Amino acid sequence: MEKVCAGRVVVGVIGDDIHVVGNRIMQLALEESGFQVFNLRTRNRPEHFCQAALEVNADAVFVSSLNGEGEYWCADFRRQFADVGLGGILLYVGGNVVVGKRAMADVVSLFTGYGFDRVYHQQPDIGVAIADLLEDLKRGKAQA
Amino acid sequence: MEKVCAGRVVVGVIGDDIHVVGNRIMQLALEESGFQVFNLRTRNRPEHFCQAALEVNADAVFVSSLNGEGEYWCADFRRQFADVGLGGILLYVGGNVVVGKRAMADVVSLFTGYGFDRVYHQQPDIGVAIADLLEDLKRGKAQA
Amino acid sequence: MARPRRDARRTALEHTRHQVLSHPLARGITPREVQDYLAKVPRRRFPRVAYDERGPLPCIQPRGGVPLFEAQHALTRRLSEAGADFVPLTIDSYTRHNQYDTATQLLRRSEEEGKDYLNGYPLVSHGHELSRELYTGIDKPISLRHGTPDARLLAEVALASGIAEIEGGGICYCLPYSEGFPLDRCLLYWQYVDRICALYSTEDRPIHRESFGPLSATLVPPAIAIAVQIIEALLAAEQGVVSFAVSFGQTGSLIQDVAAARVLKHLTRSYLDEFGFETTRAYLVYHQWMGQFPQQREKAAALIAGSAMISGMVGADKVVVKTVDEALGVPRPEVNAEAVDSVRYMLRIFACAAPVTSPLIDREAALIKSEVRSIIGAIFDLSGDVFWESVYRAFQMGYLDIPFSPHSDNANLLVSMRDANKSIRIVDRGHVPISDADAEQERALLASVGDRNDKTYRQLLGDINMMMV
Amino acid sequence: MARPRRDARRTALEHTRHQVLSHPLARGITPREVQDYLAKVPRRRFPRVAYDERGPLPCIQPRGGVPLFEAQHALTRRLSEAGADFVPLTIDSYTRHNQYDTATQLLRRSEEEGKDYLNGYPLVSHGHELSRELYTGIDKPISLRHGTPDARLLAEVALASGIAEIEGGGICYCLPYSEGFPLDRCLLYWQYVDRICALYSTEDRPIHRESFGPLSATLVPPAIAIAVQIIEALLAAEQGVVSFAVSFGQTGSLIQDVAAARVLKHLTRSYLDEFGFETTRAYLVYHQWMGQFPQQREKAAALIAGSAMISGMVGADKVVVKTVDEALGVPRPEVNAEAVDSVRYMLRIFACAAPVTSPLIDREAALIKSEVRSIIGAIFDLSGDVFWESVYRAFQMGYLDIPFSPHSDNANLLVSMRDANKSIRIVDRGHVPISDADAEQERALLASVGDRNDKTYRQLLGDINMMMV
């Protein structure tokens, strides 16, 4: 039984962050849901995500930040994608995306401010994001 | 070496309360400090304390309430002593003197309202009260 | 000399029972109606069913009793929803002393002023009809927790309310809970309770009895607690009880906890079998630390977590939990629910397949076992026509001696202290008939803490308040 | 084929050292001045002294590192006052990757904005002169916690700051902490660190090294972790280190914790002795649960309490503690101090004289021991002139294979899962040279959980997130 590809997703961990456990799980989970996954693994800069997304013509980019460096590295994220003509790509971020403890709402608005479509700060179940992604992709196609 | 008697203290647990551990310890501790102790043990009514205080010509009465019945039984305490001519006796109460949790200040003012000189709600170290007693007795003698 | 016998079963109960049930607060209970009612409540109300269906983790039972019906109803739901496997009904202390009038009076006052003047639920004052409604829809065992020397009416009302687990016993609910209640009467009254439990029991719906092993919860040597548990199991079995739990309270020493659990389990079974009670099922219940609790909530929480872990390690069938408010007063429902939560969490994450051991534990178990056998053997040899009479004599002789019992019949000669491992040691056996060799070993083990002969109140208080460090 | 040898000691260090110390951030450190300084700091700064003076309880070490000097100073006092026996200095992740410029830049930004842009203390950016002041008046060991593959400059600055315990190692700070750092270089750089530690050591003031046994903290089979610990102890001993701690992280199974501790202790000693390092003292460190933490504080507190208890049961010399905020972000000083408090409370009340055992533990220990011996034996037999080369080859061959290592040199062929007792089982050994019999036993033990062949991400995530139930 051949599976239809649900979409192409670039996943990776940003900054000098080497927390790879969630990254491995994410790959497994996305694949189980029928996505084709391009895994940049750990220690990436924003441009690595851009390049990869361009190369594989990705539908979405899943950025992980576990050690909180995300706050520093992601500030310019959406713009960098726009610069290479990927302004409309779905950008998700998740993990422990800031250093220290901060109110969830602040964290979410910080990253939506950076241009992310969805923010999953300290949400252990990746299943939720995958359901959202399927939803977002459907809506995107409907609009197109 | 003969010890001077530091004073005579009636101790006992009030109400239908059978928590006897603190009561035993209190006896030991007071005796170690040189007091003569008359121990009514558990399940006493206010009048039992009155009678005993009269009989032994006590300097002080230590009432314990562990299960919280103290609130109910002690309301009239000082008056009952006054009625038998012991209005000036030192009255201390200690243990878990009310049912449930209540602010310490409320508990203290409740029992001072009942006529107690000192209130030791949830204070595990009996040593403090003994020091206070020695103090109170000294002051009492100085005034007399 | 009297040993447990099946034919010691209480006969001609009818007369007393008629008397008990004619109390106005019995509100016309008839055994027949109750029997029918019990046949209709969910089967999982019966502890044996719950125990036999339990997974690898001990069942969890919180504590809880509040005066008003509505509040107790809410507490019951709350605890059940929090995942309690057994739901408690803790009784107020007036009812425990059969002062139903005072209890009723303070219940009314509590209702009027909206402030609690009772430290538990006055079941007899509320009555069985109302109290049945506490449990509509609940398919878990309800456990009656009290401390009542004469629990005849209380037990009747409880059973009539659909409560299938009755805690207590002629020793464990007398010596720690009463100053002057005559022990012989208490033993007889508990025969009554055991007997009616047996009479209401059916093959697949046996009423369950549980004994209260912590006793005064203060420096009680395991051998004493275990002897009392075994005796009460035998007394209940004599009356026909077929579902029984022995229990003990956290000793404060992991070594002694594991050893005590092992001996308690083993000897209970072996004595029951020896006297022909092979069909009586015995379960093991572990009480989280029953002594003086730390007042800081963080420490209390840590103690509760650690002791939850131990309940798993000792292979308990049930753990009775404390709350972080233990030292502060009767806990609010939320706090009770929290306790259930964190105990269950601990049991889950530290689930331990099999009991552990060590040479120290083996040595401790051997010592406790030898002591228990000596004590029970000596009691069997006491005069008396029936077993309960020998048990009664055992207290008169000081063969059983419970530290910090408020009871005037207690010998109070036994002195105990903690050793370097925090295990409870018998410093002076008083008249408790343990062997010279065992007494010697107890003292030798204590010697490890250095010279504790200058026994001041502070040292004793330190041993009692060991969880307050 | 290469075995550990005393004559593998690194010679001609001077040149490299000169290079390292000429980095501007070394701020003119000279070994002579540092040697003198170390001779003057309190003797209890040296872990061996602290360990040898400890009582029956494990020493307690919290975690903690914040970017600003003042804040780190306050944190240090706070933790020390809370009763930490070892005071941590956790380094930020830029410094760990030798990005001193970025670290310095973010340090300045943090100082200006009063907001933390670093997840630890950038020791190299701050320098040794300032950092010495962190510890004036502190007579406890300071422990450098980082995760740095090339820690040469960092270790120099740390030692110059009066820090006498350096955590890390060529394997344990490379495979879990780096994606591309060449393992052979890392092993050499850690030889440098080991060697300077040895050079600064005196008879009664030995610099202490500690290895990091938890590795990726995720489903690492004990045999792998223990093999790595022993190898790093041997590598350090080769360089002349005489005070060394092996460590491991709570496995999630009490059985496996006790078994792992026993094997780790025993085999470390026996291998050190076998190769002539009898004078190297080995200590045992236990890490509280290093994997995904529960987010609810109550659960986190319970987990910390339970794991504190285990640290006592396994006879650890030190326990490294977590906080209730672990899953939520870098903890505040108060929270860190609280963790110390509650761990100490647990250790006190549950002090346990001797390690426990059980048939399951014995079986587990035998299995782990046999696996470790196979792995280390096979590594000894690999080609190489010196031991570290064989160790390097071991990763190329997949003889050592660390689950969830981000490192590109890791084989990632070993697959592990939890069995019914939550013990970590090797489902597929990959190229790890454990015997067929042992591999068979691993699979047999796993079979107890029923069919787990349909390995979905959810099952795996369940095993990883076992503490989040």
Ligand code: B12
């Ligand atoms: C295991 C662990 C480690 C291991 C990592 C091993 C490895 N190579 O992966 C070790 C021990 C090596 C380690 C090291 C460090 N760690 Co660490 N670590 C953890 C820990 C305990 C668990 C992380 C984990 O594996 N979780 C399990 C996986 C399955 O969950 P996950 O990663 O969160 O991913 C899931 C979800 O978040 C989500 N998700 C993740 N990314 C994304 C992205 C998108 C788009 C979506 C939709 C979802 C999503 O899906 C995943 C699968 O369900 C956490 C604390 C915690 N969470 O309990 C700290 C933690 C992440 N570490 C932390 C830190 C600071 C470090 C260090 C810098 C310092 C230190 N404390 O030692 C170092 C260095 C790391 C570096 N250079 O970056 C901090 C981060 C602080 C912050 N953000 O404020 C944490 C939070 C601990 C703490 N409280 O201090 N760590």
Ligand code: B12
């Ligand atoms: C041990 C114990 C028992 C044992 C008692 C054995 C015995 N016969 O003594 C058993 C298990 C039998 C028991 C039974 C009950 N208990 Co009880 N018990 C406790 C416990 C855990 C410890 C008490 C203790 O021994 N402390 C050690 C001694 C040394 O300390 P102490 O008694 O406080 O005394 C010291 C100080 O307070 C002070 N002090 C005491 N009195 C006085 C007086 C003066 C003048 C001064 C200066 C000082 C002073 O000096 C003493 C020595 O240092 C407490 C909770 C806690 N505190 O942790 C509950 C507690 C007291 N019990 C309680 C209750 C409700 C009961 C029961 C009614 C119901 C139940 N929960 O089972 C029953 C029935 C008792 C009855 N009829 O009264 C409640 C009381 C609630 C309240 N006040 O709001 C408590 C607080 C538990 C709780 N949170 O629910 N209990």
